[in-house]
Amino acid sequence: MKELKSIHKFFFKYKWKLLVGIIITIIARIFSLFLPPYINKSITAVENYLKTPGAGISAVKEELILYIFIIIGTTLLSAFFTFLMRQTIINVSRYVEYDLKNEIFKQYERLSLGFFKKNRTGDLMNRISEDVTQVRNYAGPAIMYSIQTITLFICVIPIMIYKAPTMAMYTLIPLPFLSVLIYKISKVIHERSTAVQAYLSDLSAFSQESFSGISVIKAYGIEPETNATLANLANEGKDKSMNLAKVNAWFMPLMILMIGLSTTLAIYVGGMQYINGKIHSIGIIAEFIMYVNFLTWPVAIVGWVTSIVQRAEASQKRINEFMSLTPEIQNETEENSLINGKITFNNVSLTYDDTNITTLNNVSFTLQKGETLALIGKTGSGKSTILDLIGRLYDVTGGEILIDNTPIRQINLYDLRNSIGAVPQDAFLFSDSIKNNIRFGKADATDEEIIEATKKAAVHENILGFTKQYDTVLGERGITLSGGQKQRVSIARAMIKDPKIYLFDDSLSAVDTETEEQILNNLRKISNEKTTIIVSHRISSVKNADKIIVLEDGKITQQGTHNQLISQEGYYKELYLNQLSEKEN
Incomplete structure (x- = not known):
C-alpha cells in the first residue's frame, strides 16, 4: 500500500464527506439486519398457530402484518441509506479521480521537454485514464465494501453465535476458506492485471502514433503492415486479457459453492438441532440462511477488495514514476x-x-x-x-x-x-476553430484584432474562402489546412500576442x-x-x-x-x- 499513500491527501481533503458516507454505510447495513429476525418471527408465529389450531387466526394475522410492515419499512430505509451511501463515498472517489487527473496533467505541463522525448504519448494518456480509474476504484468501491464487510462481521457473527452457537460454528466453516481462495486468486489477478495495463499503454501508443501518422501510412501504402502489427498487438492483448478473465471467472463459482455449503450446513445442523429439541423454531434456520447470504459476499469482498487494492497499487506505482520527477527547468x-x-x-x-x-x-x-x-x-x-x-x-x-x-x-x-511569440518549425494547430487557435496568442483578442493579424500574416483571404471562415474547425494538428496556411495561422497567432x-x-x-x-x-x-x-x-x-x-x-x-x-x-x-x-x- 506504500504507493497509494500519495493519494491519502485527497481523503483528508474530503474527510467530512467520507465520514458521512461511512456513517451512512453503517446505518444502511444495520437496517438490513432487521430482515432475518422478523422473517424468523413470522415463521415462528405461523408455526405456533399450527401447533395450537384453537388459537385465534386474527391475532396471528395482526402479528404477521406488523412484521411485514417492519420488514418493508426497514428494507426501504436500508435501500434509501444505500443510495445515500453511493452518493457520498462513490462521489468522493469521483472527486479524487478529478483531482488526481488534474494533478497528473499539471505535472505533465511542468515537466521539461526532454521528458516527452523519452515517453510515448499513448503511454502517458493511458496513465491519466486507465491507471487513474484503477486508483478511483480503491478510493470508492474498495472503501465502501470494506466498511460494509466490517459492519456485517461485527454485527452478524455475534448475533449468530448468541442465537445458536453450534449452528453458527458449522455455518461459518466454509467462509474462511472462501476468503483465502479469493485472496490467492487476487494475487494472480494482480500480476495479470499489471500485464494488461502495460499492454494497454502499448496499444494506446501504437494507435495514437498510427492516427497521427495516417498520411504517411497511406502515402507509403503500408496499411497491411500496420494492420498486421495491430493484429499482433491485439492477439497479445487478447491472450493477456483472457488469462485475466480465466482467473476472474473463479469468483462467482466459488461464491456460489460456499453459499451452497453454508446453506446446506445451516439446514442440516439446524434441522438436526430442531429434531433434537435444541432449537425451538424452524424460523431460526431461515434466519441463519439469510445471515449466510449476508456474509458470503462480504467474505468474498475481502479477496476482491484485495484485488482492487493490488491493481490500484500497480497503477499508482506507474503514476508515481513521473509524479515524483522534478522538472529539469525550474522557475527560480x-x-x-x-x-x-x-x-x-x-x-x-x-x-x-x-x-x-x-x-x-x-x-x-x-x-x-x-x-x-x-x-x-x-x-x-x-x-x-x-x-x-x-x-x-x-x-x-x-x-x-x-x-x-x-x-x-x-x-x-x-x-x-x-x-516571446514563437512560431515553431512544425506549425501546431489545435482541433478548434481558426479564431480560437489565433486567440492562443491573446485570449481576449477581438475579432478585429484577429482579422488584422491574419492580414499581416497574409492568410486572411484564404480564411474568407472557407465555408465557415474564421469559425472553421480544424482537424487534429490543423490537418484541414495546407502546410503554408498552417504556418501563416501560426504567424498570426504570434503577431497578435505583440511580444x-x-x-x-x-x-x-x-x-x-x-x-x-x-x-x-x-x-x-x-x-x-x-x-x-x-x-x-x-x-x-x-x-x-x-x-x-x-x-x-x-x-x-x-x-x-x-x-x-x-x-x-x-x-x-x-x-x-x-x-x-x-x-x-
Whole structure:
C-alpha cells in the first residue's frame, strides 16, 4: 500500500464527506439486519398457530402484518441509506479521480521537454485514464465494501453465535476458506492485471502514433503492415486479457459453492438441532440462511477488495514514476521580470543528456533590443536549439545566456515565455476553430484584432474562402489546412500576442516567395521595437536582418550582414549563388 499513500491527501481533503458516507454505510447495513429476525418471527408465529389450531387466526394475522410492515419499512430505509451511501463515498472517489487527473496533467505541463522525448504519448494518456480509474476504484468501491464487510462481521457473527452457537460454528466453516481462495486468486489477478495495463499503454501508443501518422501510412501504402502489427498487438492483448478473465471467472463459482455449503450446513445442523429439541423454531434456520447470504459476499469482498487494492497499487506505482520527477527547468524566482529584448549568448554549449549529442559548442553573440538576427546553416547545425534555449525549454550545459544583462535562470520563467511569440518549425494547430487557435496568442483578442493579424500574416483571404471562415474547425494538428496556411495561422497567432521577442523557426518554408516577401515586410513594420530571430534556409528570408549567423555542427562559422557575407567565401555565399541560379532558371 506504500504507493497509494500519495493519494491519502485527497481523503483528508474530503474527510467530512467520507465520514458521512461511512456513517451512512453503517446505518444502511444495520437496517438490513432487521430482515432475518422478523422473517424468523413470522415463521415462528405461523408455526405456533399450527401447533395450537384453537388459537385465534386474527391475532396471528395482526402479528404477521406488523412484521411485514417492519420488514418493508426497514428494507426501504436500508435501500434509501444505500443510495445515500453511493452518493457520498462513490462521489468522493469521483472527486479524487478529478483531482488526481488534474494533478497528473499539471505535472505533465511542468515537466521539461526532454521528458516527452523519452515517453510515448499513448503511454502517458493511458496513465491519466486507465491507471487513474484503477486508483478511483480503491478510493470508492474498495472503501465502501470494506466498511460494509466490517459492519456485517461485527454485527452478524455475534448475533449468530448468541442465537445458536453450534449452528453458527458449522455455518461459518466454509467462509474462511472462501476468503483465502479469493485472496490467492487476487494475487494472480494482480500480476495479470499489471500485464494488461502495460499492454494497454502499448496499444494506446501504437494507435495514437498510427492516427497521427495516417498520411504517411497511406502515402507509403503500408496499411497491411500496420494492420498486421495491430493484429499482433491485439492477439497479445487478447491472450493477456483472457488469462485475466480465466482467473476472474473463479469468483462467482466459488461464491456460489460456499453459499451452497453454508446453506446446506445451516439446514442440516439446524434441522438436526430442531429434531433434537435444541432449537425451538424452524424460523431460526431461515434466519441463519439469510445471515449466510449476508456474509458470503462480504467474505468474498475481502479477496476482491484485495484485488482492487493490488491493481490500484500497480497503477499508482506507474503514476508515481513521473509524479515524483522534478522538472529539469525550474522557475527560480517568483518576482516579476520586465523583459525588454536584449539577448546575449556567452560561450553557450548544449549536450542532450538522452543522446549525448553536443548540438551547440561555444556559441557567442549579442542581439540588442529591436534588432533582427538570422540563423542559417545545414540541417542539424543547431539553429532551432538556439530558439529553444531562448525560450528556456532547455538549460545550457556550458556558458551562459543573458536576457537584458540578467542570467536567464534568474528571470521569472512565465514572464520570459509570455514575452516571446514563437512560431515553431512544425506549425501546431489545435482541433478548434481558426479564431480560437489565433486567440492562443491573446485570449481576449477581438475579432478585429484577429482579422488584422491574419492580414499581416497574409492568410486572411484564404480564411474568407472557407465555408465557415474564421469559425472553421480544424482537424487534429490543423490537418484541414495546407502546410503554408498552417504556418501563416501560426504567424498570426504570434503577431497578435505583440511580444517583446519574435522567434521564427523556418516558419516560411511552405510559403511561396511572393507571400514570404509580403509577410516579411509586414513583420518589419511591427517589429521595430521587437527583437526578432529568424531561422531559415532561404537567403530571401534573412537578407534584410541586422545580423546573420552561419552555424555548422553547433559552431559559428560566419557572421555579419548580407552584403558582408556574400563578399566572402563560405557556406552563405555558396547558398546565395545556388538560390540565385535557381531563381533565374
